[in-house]
Amino acid sequence: MPGPVTKPRTLYDKIWDDHVVDIQEDGLALIYIDRHLVHEVTSPQAFEGLRTAGRPVRRPDCTLATVDHNVPTDSRKGFSSVQSFVREPDSRAQCVALEENVKEFGLTYFGMTDRRQGIVHIIGPEQGFTLPGITCVCGDSHTSTHGAFGSLAFGIGTSEVEHVLATQTLLQKKAKNMRINVDGELHEGVTSKDVILHIIGLIGTAGGTGSVIEYAGTVFRGFSMEARMSVCNMSIEAGARAGMVAPDEVTFEYLRNRPLAPKGEAWDRAVAYWKSLISDEGAQFDVEVNVRAEDIIPTVTWGTSPQDVAPITGAVPDPASITDAVKRSSVERSLKYMGLVPNTRIEDIVLDKIFIGSCTNSRIEDLRSAAKIVLAAGPDAKVAANVQAMVVPGSGLVKQHAEAEGLDVIFKRAGFDWREAGCSMCLGMNPDQLSPGERCASTSNRNFEGRQGAGGRTHLVSPAMAAAAAMRGKLTDVRKFLGVDINSSGKLKVASAFDFLNDPVLPPPEPEKQEPSQTSPKELPPTETPSGVAKFTIVSGIAAPLHIENVDTDMIIPKQFLKTLKRSGLANALFFTLRKDPHTGKDTDFVLNRAPYNQAKILVCTGKNFGCGSSREHAPWSLNDFGIRCVIAPSFADIFRNNTMQNGMLPVALSAEECRELAADAEAGLELEVDLEKQEVRRQNGKPAIPFTTDPFRRHCLLNGLDDIALTLQKVGAVEKFELRRSELWPWLDGFGYKGKKIPLRGTGKMDW
Numbered sequence: 111m112p113g114p115v116t117k118p119r120t121l122y123d124k125i126w127d128d129h130v131v132d133i134q135e136d137g138l139a140l141i142y143i144d145r146h147l148v149h150e151v152t153s154p155q156a157f158e159g160l161r162t163a164g165r166p167v168r169r170p171d172c173t174l175a176t177v178d179h180n181v182p183t184d185s186r187k188g189f190s191s192v193q194s195f196v197r198e199p200d201s202r203a204q205c206v207a208l209e210e211n212v213k214e215f216g217l218t219y220f221g222m223t224d225r226r227q228g229i230v231h232i233i234g235p236e237q238g239f240t241l242p243g244i245t246c247v248c249g250d251s252h253t254s255t256h257g258a259f260g261s262l263a264f265g266i267g268t269s270e271v272e273h274v275l276a277t278q279t280l281l282q283k284k285a286k287n288m289r290i291n292v293d294g295e296l297h298e299g300v301t302s303k304d305v306i307l308h309i310i311g312l313i314g315t316a317g318g319t320g321s322v323i324e325y326a327g328t329v330f331r332g333f334s335m336e337a338r339m340s341v342c343n344m345s346i347e348a349g350a351r352a353g354m355v356a357p358d359e360v361t362f363e364y365l366r367n368r369p370l371a372p373k374g375e376a377w378d379r380a381v382a383y384w385k386s387l388i389s390d391e392g393a394q395f396d397v398e399v400n401v402r403a404e405d406i407i408p409t410v411t412w413g414t415s416p417q418d419v420a421p422i423t424g425a426v427p428d429p430a431s432i433t434d435a436v437k438r439s440s441v442e443r444s445l446k447y448m449g450l451v452p453n454t455r456i457e458d459i460v461l462d463k464i465f466i467g468s469c470t471n472s473r474i475e476d477l478r479s480a481a482k483i484v485l486a487a488g489p490d491a492k493v494a495a496n497v498q499a500m501v502v503p504g505s506g507l508v509k510q511h512a513e514a515e516g517l518d519v520i521f522k523r524a525g526f527d528w529r530e531a532g533c534s535m536c537l538g539m540n541p542d543q544l545s546p547g548e549r550c551a552s553t554s555n556r557n558f559e560g561r562q563g564a565g566g567r568t569h570l571v572s573p574a575m576a577a578a579a580a581m582r583g584k585l586t587d588v589r590k591f592l593g594v595d596i597n598s599s600g601k602l603k604v605a606s607a608f609d610f611l612n613d614p615v616l617p618p619p620e621p622e623k624q625e626p627s628q629t630s631p632k633e634l635p636p637t638e639t640p641s642g643v644a645k646f647t648i649v650s651g652i653a654a655p656l657h658i659e660n661v662d663t664d665m666i667i668p669k670q671f672l673k674t675l676k677r678s679g680l681a682n683a684l685f686f687t688l689r690k691d692p693h694t695g696k697d698t699d700f701v702l703n704r705a706p707y708n709q710a711k712i713l714v715c716t717g718k719n720f721g722c723g724s725s726r727e728h729a730p731w732s733l734n735d736f737g738i739r740c741v742i743a744p745s746f747a748d749i750f751r752n753n754t755m756q757n758g759m760l761p762v763a764l765s766a767e768e769c770r771e772l773a774a775d776a777e778a779g780l781e782l783e784v785d786l787e788k789q790e791v792r793r794q795n796g797k798p799a800i801p802f803t804t805d806p807f808r809r810h811c812l813l814n815g816l817d818d819i820a821l822t823l824q825k826v827g828a829v830e831k832f833e834l835r836r837s838e839l840w841p842w843l844d845g846f847g848y849k850g851k852k853i854p855l856r857g858t859g860k861m862d863w
C-alpha cells in the first residue's frame with residue numbers, strides 16, 4: 111500500500127516542524143529554543159526580571175554568554191579587572207552586571223581574559239555551539255548570521271530573552287518562505303558582501319519583512335561558511351526574520367572537531383540528520399527572487415540605509431531624476447547627511463577612516479582577503495596619508511589565528527591599527543567612534559545616521575574593498591589591485607543597484623492585515639493568570655505625524671542610551687538625534703518637540719518598515735516613557751512589532767493611504783482614539799472609523815495585561831515532553847560543556863566561570 115503523501119517542505123518548514131512544542135488554533139506556536147547566546151547590552155533587564163520573579167535559567171547548558179559591544183579594543187596586556195579596564199562607567203556597569211549574572215545563574219561565559227571572547231555571532235559558530243537544524247536566538251538582530259549553518263536563527267528583544275532564559279521556548283508565528291537564488295559565476299573581486307549588498311539594493315530593506323529567506327543557487331553552494339555567514343548576517347538589513355543556507359559538506363567540514371560539535375557516534379547520527387535538511391523538490395515558496403551572479407560587481411553604499419547601494423563604477427544618485435516624492439525626499443535627506451553632491455562618481459569619494467571588523471566581516475577569511483589587497487599594493491605600500499585604518503578581529507581566536515598566519519604583520523606594516531576583539535566601531539558603544547562629519551569605509555552592516563558616531567558617515571563595503579580604500583584614501587574598485595580588466599568584466603547592468611528607487615523587484619508590501627481568528631476566547635488562557643504587563647484597551651489623545659520611511663531603531667534611540675540597566679528613564683532619548691541640535695544641544699523643531707505633539711500618545715508614520723534594524727527593546731521603552739502607547743504605520747519590522755507588544759503597546763498596520771489620512775488628521779490637530787477591543791481607529795472629523803486587525807492571542811494578552819512567561823510556564827508539561835523527545839532524537843543538543851576539554855588560557859589559566 112502506498113504510504114501517506116507528504117507535502118514537499120522547505121528547509122524552514124522542516125526546522126519549524128521539528129521545534130513546535132505546542133500550537134494554538136490561531137497558528138501561534140510555542141517553539142523550543144536549542145541555543146541561546148547572551149551579551150551584556152540586552153540581558154541585564156532580563157536577568158533582573160528572573161531575579162524578581164525568583165525564576166532560574168531553564169537550560170544553562172544551552173546558553174552561552176560573552177561581552178562584546180562595550181569592550182574597549184585596546185591591548186589587554188596589562189588587564190587586571192573589568193572595573194579598571196572598562197573606563198566608561200555605563201559600559202563598565204553593563205560588563206560587570208553580566209559577570210555577576212552569569213555567576214548567579216550558573217552560565218558559561220567568555221570574559222575579557224578568555225581568548226574565546228568575541229562578538230556573539232563569531233563565537234557561536236567558532237565553538238560549534240551553532241549547529242544545523244537548531245533554533246538559535248540572541249537579544250541581537252544579527253543572530254540571523256547563524257542561519258548559514260541551516261538553522262533557524264533570529265534576533266529577539268529583552269523581554270523575549272527573559273522568556274527564553276526562563277522557559278527555553280518562544281511564542282512565534284510562522285513566517286513566509288522566501289527564496290533568493292543567485293546562479294552563475296561571480297566576477298573576480300566580487301565577494302559575499304557584494305552579493306548581499308546587491309540583493310538588499312534590489313529588494314529593499316523591507317523586501318524580506320515577515321519572511322525567512324533561504325539563499326539558494328550555485329553561488330551560495332560554492333561559498334565557504336564564512337561567506338555564507340556574511341550573507342545570512344545581513345538578512346536583517348533586508349528586513350527578513352532570518353536567513354538560511356541548507357547545510358552540506360562545506361558546513362560539516364567547518365564543524366568537524368569544533369569544541370562543542372558532536373563527536374564520534376553522535377557526529378555520524380547528527381550528520382545523517384543534517385543531510386535531510388534541504389528544501390524538498392516542489393516545496394512552495396511564497397516569494398522567489400532570481401539574481402544573475404554576473405550582474406554583481408563590487409558594491410558600496412552611498413546613503414543612510416543599507417538599500418542605498420551603488421556599483422563602485424557608478425555615481426551618487428540625483429534626486430531630481432526620482433519621480434516618487436517620498437523617495438526623492440529620502441534621497442535628498444541621505445545625501446545631505448552624507449555630505450554628498452548628486453552625480454559624484456563613487457570612486458571620487460574621499461575617506462577619513464577605514465574599519466575592518468563587525469559580525470559581518472571579521473572572520474579569518476575576511477582578514478585574509480583584506481590582507482591580500484594590502485600585499486597587492488606592494489611590499490612597502492602604506493595606508494593613504496588622509497586615512498586612519500583599523501582592523502578588529504571578531505574574536506580572540508580569530509586574532510590568534512590571524513597572528514599565526516602573519517596577517518597582523520601585513521596590516522601593521524602598512525599602518526593599520528591592529529586591535530582586540532569586539533563590536534568596536536560597528537556601533538561605537540565602546541570608545542571606537544567616528545567624529546562628526548568623518549567619513550568611513552566600513553565592513554559592518556549598518557550605515558544609519560550616527561551609527562558609527564554622531565554625525566559620522568558610513569559607506570558599507572567588503573573587506574577587500576575596505577583594504578583598497580585604505581591604500582588609496584578613497585572608495586576604490588578593488589579589481590584595480592587584482593589586475594582585472596574592469597571593462598571586460600562589465601557588460602553589467604550597472605544601473606541595477608539603483609533600480610529599487612523606481613522599479614522594485616518585489617511587489618509593494620501589502621498592509622499587514624491578519625486573518626480573523628478561529629480561536630474562541632474560551633480556548634485562550636484564563637485572565638486570572640498572574641499579570642505582568644500594562645493593559646492596552648483604548649488609547650485616545652494627541653497623535654503626532656511622521657513622514658519618514660524605514661525608521662530604524664538606531665534613529666528611535668541611539669546607542670549611547672543602550673547602556674542602561676533599567677527599562678525606564680528613556681523619554682529624553684527618544685529620537686534623540688532628531689530632537690537635539692548636535693552643536694548647541696538645544697531642542698530642534700522636530701515634531702515631538704512641538705506642542706501639542708510633545709504630549710502625543712499615538713505616533714502616525716506614513717513611511718513603511720517602521721522599527722527596522724537593531725532588536726533593541728529600548729526603542730519601545732523610550733516611546734512608552736515619552737507617553738506614546740500606539741504606533742500606526744503601513745508596516746513594521748518583525749522584532750520591533752514583538753517588542754512593542756511585550757510592553758503593553760500596540761502597533762497598528764494600516765494601508766499607506768489610511769496612514770496618510772490619519773497623519774493629516776494629526777496635522778490638523780485632531781485627536782485619535784485607538785480601540786483594541788473593537789479593533790478600530792476612531793477619528794474626530796466625523797469620518798468613519800478605520801478597522802484594523804491584531805493577532806488574537808496578542809490582543810487577548812494586551813487587553814488583559816498578561817505576561818507571556820507566566821502563561822508559558824503553565825505549559826511546562828509540554829516543554830518537558832518535548833525535551834525528552836529531543837534527547838532521544840537529537841542527543842547532541844543536550845548538556846554541552848567544556849568539562850575535560852578546557853582550552854588553555856592566556857594569563858592565569860583560570861576559566862572565567
Ligand SMILES: CC(C)[C@H](C(=O)O)[C@@H](O)C(=O)O
Nearest residue numbers: 151249250251252724725726
Ligand atoms: C545591541 C543590539 C540590540 C543591537 C542589535 O540588535 O543589532 C546591536 O548589535 C546593533 O548592531 O545595533
Ligand code: SF4
Nearest residue numbers: 252468469533536537
Ligand atoms: S552589528 Fe555590530 S554591534 Fe551589532 S552585534 Fe554585530 S558587530 Fe556587534
